[in-house]
Amino acid sequence: MALKLGFARVFCALLSLLVSFPRAHNAKIFNVRNYGAITDGRTDNRKAFLKAWNEACNQKGISTVYIPKGVYMLGTVEFSGPCKGPITFLMTGDLMAPTGPSFGTEKWIAFRYVNKLIVKGGGTLDGQGASAWPFNDCDKNTNCKSLPISIRFDFVTNSRIKYIRSVNSKNAHITLFACKKVNVSKIELSAPADSPNTDGIKIGSSTDIRISSSKISTGDDCIAILSGSTNIDISYVYCGPGHGISVGSLGKFRGEDNVKGLVVRRCTFSGTDNGVRIKTWESPWRSTASNFIFEDIFMDKVRNPIIVDQTYCPHTPCNQRTASHVQIEDVTYRNIWGTSSSQIAVSMQCSKNFPCKNIVMKDINLANLGREGPLKSWCSYVNGRVYGRQNPPPCF
Ligand SMILES: *[C@@H]1O[C@H](CO)[C@@H](O)[C@H](O)[C@H]1NC(C)=O
Numbered sequence: 001m002a003l004k005l006g007f008a009r010v011f012c013a014l015l016s017l018l019v020s021f022p023r024a025h026n027a028k029i030f031n032v033r034n035y036g037a038i039t040d041g042r043t044d045n046r047k048a049f050l051k052a053w054n055e056a057c058n059q060k061g062i063s064t065v066y067i068p069k070g071v072y073m074l075g076t077v078e079f080s081g082p083c084k085g086p087i088t089f090l091m092t093g094d095l096m097a098p099t100g101p102s103f104g105t106e107k108w109i110a111f112r113y114v115n116k117l118i119v120k121g122g123g124t125l126d127g128q129g130a131s132a133w134p135f136n137d138c139d140k141n142t143n144c145k146s147l148p149i150s151i152r153f154d155f156v157t158n159s160r161i162k163y164i165r166s167v168n169s170k171n172a173h174i175t176l177f178a179c180k181k182v183n184v185s186k187i188e189l190s191a192p193a194d195s196p197n198t199d200g201i202k203i204g205s206s207t208d209i210r211i212s213s214s215k216i217s218t219g220d221d222c223i224a225i226l227s228g229s230t231n232i233d234i235s236y237v238y239c240g241p242g243h244g245i246s247v248g249s250l251g252k253f254r255g256e257d258n259v260k261g262l263v264v265r266r267c268t269f270s271g272t273d274n275g276v277r278i279k280t281w282e283s284p285w286r287s288t289a290s291n292f293i294f295e296d297i298f299m300d301k302v303r304n305p306i307i308v309d310q311t312y313c314p315h316t317p318c319n320q321r322t323a324s325h326v327q328i329e330d331v332t333y334r335n336i337w338g339t340s341s342s343q344i345a346v347s348m349q350c351s352k353n354f355p356c357k358n359i360v361m362k363d364i365n366l367a368n369l370g371r372e373g374p375l376k377s378w379c380s381y382v383n384g385r386v387y388g389r390q391n392p393p394p395c396f
Contacts, residue, residue, distance in 0.1 A: 026061060026062050027061075027062040027063060027064050027088070028056070028059055028061065028062070028063045028064070029063075029064050029066050030052040030053075030055055030056040030063060030064065030065050030066065031052070031066045031068065032045065032048050032049055032052045032065065032066065032067050032068075032072075033048075033068060034052075035047075035048040035049075035051040035052045035055075036048040036051075037049065037052075037067075037072055038072075039070035039071055039072055039093070041071060041073060041096075042073060043073060044073055044074065044075040044098075045072045045073060045074050046074055046075045046076070046077045049065075049067075049072075049074060049077055049079075050077060050079075052065050053065055053079045053089075056083070056087055057079075057080075057081060057083035057084065057087060058083070058084055059084060059085070060084045060085055061084075061085045062085055062086050062087075062088075063083075063085060063086075063087050063088070064087070064088040064089075064090050065087065065088070065089050065090065066090045066092070067089075067090065067091045067092055067093040067095075067121065067123065068092055068093055069092050069093050070093045070094070071093065071094045071095075071096055072093055072094070072095050072096065073096050073098070074095045074096065074097065074108075074109070075098055076102065076105045076107065076108055076109075076148065077108075077109055077110070078107075078109075078110045078112060079109070079110065079111045079112070079114070080111075080112045080113055080114075081111075081112065081113040081114035081115065081117075082113050082114065082115060083114060083115070085116075086115075086116035086117075086118075087114065087116065087117055087118075088117075088118040088119075088120070089111075089117065089118070089119045089120075089121075090120060090121045091119065091120065091121035091122075091123035091164060092121045092122060092123055093121075093123050094123050094124040094125075094126065095109070095123065095124070095125050095126065096126045096128065097125075097126060097127045097128045097148075097150070097170070098128070099128045099131040099132075100131050100132060100135075101131075101132045101135040101145075101147055101170070102132065102147065102148050102170065103135070103145045103147070104145075105148050106146065106148060106149060106152075107148050107149045107150075107151070107152040107175075108125075108127060108148045108149065108150050108151065108170070109125070109150065109151045109152070110151070110152040110153075110154060111151075111152070111153050111154070111156055112152075112153075112154045112155055112156070113154070113155045113156075114155075114156050114157075114159065115156075115157045115158055115159070116157075116158050116159060117153075117156055117159040117160075118159065118160045118161075118162075119159075119160070119161045119162075119164060120160070120161070120162045120163045120164065121163060121164065122163050122164070122165075123164060123165070124164070124165040124166070124167060125150050125151060125164065125165070125166040125167070125169075125173075126167050126168060127148075127150045127166065127167070127168050127169035127170045127173075128168060128170070129168035129169055129170045129191055129195055129198065130168060130195075132147050132170040133147075133170070133195050133196055135147065136196040136197060138196065138197060139196070139314075139315055140315075142317075146171060146197075147170040147171040147197070148170050148171055149169070149170075149171045149172045149173075149174075149175050149202075150166050150169035150170070150171075150172070150173050150174065151166065151173070151174050151175075152174075152175050152177065153174070153175070153176050153177070153179055153182065154177045154178055154179075155177075155178045155179070156176070156179045156182060157179065157180045157181055157182070158180070158181045158182075159179075159181070159182045159183075160182070160183045160184075160185075161174075161182065161183070161184045161185075161187065162183075162184070162185045162186045162187065163186050163187070164187050165187065165188045165189070165190075166187070166188075166189045166190075167189075167190050167191065168190075168191050168192075168195070168198075169189075169191055169198050169218075171197050171198065171199075172197065172198065172199040172200070172201075172202050172220075173189040173191070173198065173199065173200055173201065173216075173218065174187075174189070174200070174201045174202070175201070175202040175203075175204070176201070176202070176203045176204070176206050176209060177204050177205055177206065178204075178205045178206060179203075179206040179207075179209065180206065180207050180208055181207075181208045181209075182206070182208075182209050182210075183209075183210045183211075183212075184201065184209070184210065184211045184212070184214065185210075185211070185212045185213050185214065186213050186214060187214045187215075188214065188215045188216075189201070189214070189215070189216045189217070189218055190215075190216075190217045190218060191217070191218045191219050192219060193217075193218075193219055193241035193242070194219055195218070195219035195220075196219060196220070197219070197220050198218045198219040198220050199218065199220040199221045199222075199223075199224055200216035200218050200220075200221065200222045200223055200239075200242065201216070201222075201223045201224070202221075202223075202224045202226060203223070203224070203225050203226060203229050203232060204226035204227060204228055204229060205226075205227070205228035205229065205257065206228070206229050206230075206232075207229070207230045207231050208230075208231050209229070209231070209232050209233070210232075210233045210234075210235075211223065211232075211233070211234045211235075211237060212233075212234070212235045212236050212237065213235075213236045213237075214236075214237050214238070215237075215238045216237065216238070216239050216242065217239075217240060217241055217242065218241070218242045219241075219242065220242060220243050221242065221243045221244065221245070221246045222237070222239035222240075222242045222243070222244055222245050222269075222272065223237070223239075223245045223246070224245075224246045224247075224248070225245075225246065225247045225248075225259060225262055226248065226249075226250070226259070227250060227253075227256035227257050227258075227259060227287065228256070228257035228258070228259070229259050229262070230258075230259070230260045230261050231260075231261040232261065232262045232263070233262075233263045233265075234262075234263065234264045234265070234267065235263075235264075235265045235266050235267065236266050236267065237267045237268075238267070238268045238270065239267065239268070239269050239270070239272055240268075240269055240270030240271045240272045240300070241270075241271050241272060242272050242273070243272060243273045243274055243277075244269055244272045244273060244274030244275050244276065244277055244302070244304075245264055245267070245269075245274075245275070245276055245277070246274070246277045246278070246279055247259055247262065247277070247278045247279070247289055247292065248277075248278060248279040248280055248289070248312065248326075249279045249280060249281060249312050250279070250280045250281070250287060250289060250326045251280040251281040251282075251283045251285050251287065251324055251325060251326040252281045252283065252285070253285060254285050255285070256285060256287045257287065258287050258288045258289070258290070259287075259288075259289045259290075260288070260289075260290050260291050261291045261292075262291070262292045262293070263292075263293045263295075264276060264292075264293070264294045264295075264297065265293070265294075265295045265296050265297070266295075266296045266297075267296075267297050267298075268297075268298045268300065269297070269298070269299050269300065269302045269305070269338075270300040270301065270302075271300065271301050271302070272302050272303070273302075273303050273304065274302065274303065274304045274305075274307050275297065275299050275302045275304065275305040275306060275307070275336075276294045276297065276305075276306055276307070276333070276336075277304070277307045277308070277309065278292075278307075278308045278309070278328060278331070279308075279309045279310075279312040280309070280310045280312055280324045280326040280328075280351070281312050281313065281318065281324060282310070282311055282312075282313070282318065282321075282322060282323055282324050283322065283324065283325065284321075284322050284325055285325055285326075286325040286326070286327075287325075287326050287327075288326065288327040288328075288329065289326055289327070289328045289329075290327075290328070290329045290330045290331075291330050291331075292330070292331045292332070293331075293332045293334070294306075294331075294332070294333045294334070294336065295332070295333075295334040295335055295336075296334070296335050296336075297335070297336045297337075297338075298337060298338045299336065299337070299338035299339060299340065299366060300338050300339060301339050301340075301341045301369055302338070302339070302340060302341060303340070303341050303342045304340075304342065304344070304345075304347060305336065305338070305340050305345050305346070305366055306333060306336065306345065306346045306347070306348075306364070307346075307347045307348070308328065308347070308348040308349060308350060308356065308382075309347070309349055310323070310324040310326065310328070310349055310350050310351040311324070311349055322353070323351045323352040323353040323354070324351040324353070324354065325351070325353065325354060326351065326354065327351075327354045327357070328350060328351075328354075328356045328357070328359075329356065329357035329358050330357070330358045331356070331358070331359050331360070332359075332360040332361075332362070333359075333360070333361045333362070333364060334360075334361075334362045334363060335362070335363045336363070336364050336365070336366070337363075337364075337365040337366065338366060338367070339366065339367050339368070339369045340366045340367070340368060340369065340375055341369045341370060342370065342372075343368065343370060343372040343373065343374075343375060343376055344375075344376050344377070344378050344392075345366045345368075345375040345376070345377065345392050346361075346364065346366075346376075346377035346378070346379075346392055346394075346395070347377070347378045347379075348377075348378070348379045348380070348382045348395070348396070349378075349379075349380050349381075350379075350380060350381040350382050351381060352380075352381055355381035355382065355383055356381060356382045356383060356384070357383050357384075358383065358384055359382055359383065359384030359385075359396070360384055360385055360386075360387070361384070361385075361386045361387070361390065361394060362386070362387040362388045363387070363388040363389050363390075364389070364390050364391065364392075365389050365391055366391055366392065367391070374392070375391060375392035376392050376393075376395075377392040377393065377394060377395040378395060379395035379396045382395070382396040383396065384396055
């Protein structure tokens with residue numbers, strides 16, 4: 001991967017020479033070094049970064065905040081718009097978070113209210129998660145304090161995030177909240193398989209989001225699609241290790257918005273707990289999760305390749321007083337193959353009160369890795385149709 005990124009950098013450099021150079025007189029460059037940023041590995045550079053950002057943001061026309069090669073210590077920082085023109089955050093250098101849990105802030109780096117933002121450059125965000133994970137007690141404590149997300153995008157529109165790397169986030173690597181028309185590509189996210197809550201990308205209340213050609217290896221969900229997300233397209237993403245691509249969890253809170261329109265295609269899951277998952281809590285909060293297509297997906301030693309869990313409860317206590325009120329409908333699984341590391345390769349536990357509607361399965365071809373005998377599928381309250389090849393044999 002290092003070699004690949006190396007090529008990518010050279011390719012990018014050539015491309016920017018060819019493409020951007022003739023227009024370079026348009027884009028004004030704001031080099032963080034000219035604002036006092038230093039790479040001594042100790043000094044917090046947030047003031048310098050903010051000054052560069054604010055000047056770039058306030059100038060008319062195209063501007064670039066440029067982070068030259070080097071490792072920059074950076075405290076919690078928020079890059080806010082609206083800006084007067086398109087803005088690029090060209091991260092050639094690497095950014096390093098403070099060590100420790102940094103409680104009391106929900107993010108390390110945030111971009112907010114920016115239109116036409118490009119974040120790129122081949123640099124790495126190092127969240128220094130190992131110094132914070134021991135403080136995560138969310139599996140035991142329902143009122144746990146959460147650790148900061150490495151990079152948040154809130155109210156960001158018409159934007160691109162590409163060629164960046166994030167390692168060892170304290171919490172999730174990337175979140176997109178209230179974003180519209182954002183393309184994420186050629187990024188690499190990594191944290192150890194046993195690191196807590198290190199989701200790759202979380203998407204909530206966002207529309208027209210494309211994620212492609214990326215590698216996500218982490219301790220929690222590869223990508224999580226949360227309430228209010230519509231028209232999400234995920235392709236050519238490699239997930240593993242981690243918990244797979246999830247819709248949800250949904251139904252935990254009152255007033256959650258629907259999730260509608262998700263395509264996951266041409267993805268690979270390797271050694272993950274789940275492949276494609278939909279998870280909802282048992283609660284009275286109503287919403288719908290609909291119009292999903294999961295297609296052309298390779299499962300390599302995945303524990304639960306296809307799973308719908310409407311009794312989701314990762315740790316007690318859970319609200320068990322009622323069946324889930326999230327209606328799942330119009331979900332197609334097409335051409336999914338590879339290996340399952342558990343015997344139940346397809347598990348669909350839908351809600352008794354709101355059974356799954358119009359679930360379509362076509363050409364599911366999974367093989368068993370274990371010694372437990374032939375693969376099985378296990379369903380409750382599922383309505384739908386099956387076509388083509390089916391291994392395991394269908395249960396609805
Ligand atoms: C995102 O990608 C789609 C498909 O390639 C493209 O049509 C769209 O213009 C892109 N959006 C941005 C903001 O780059």
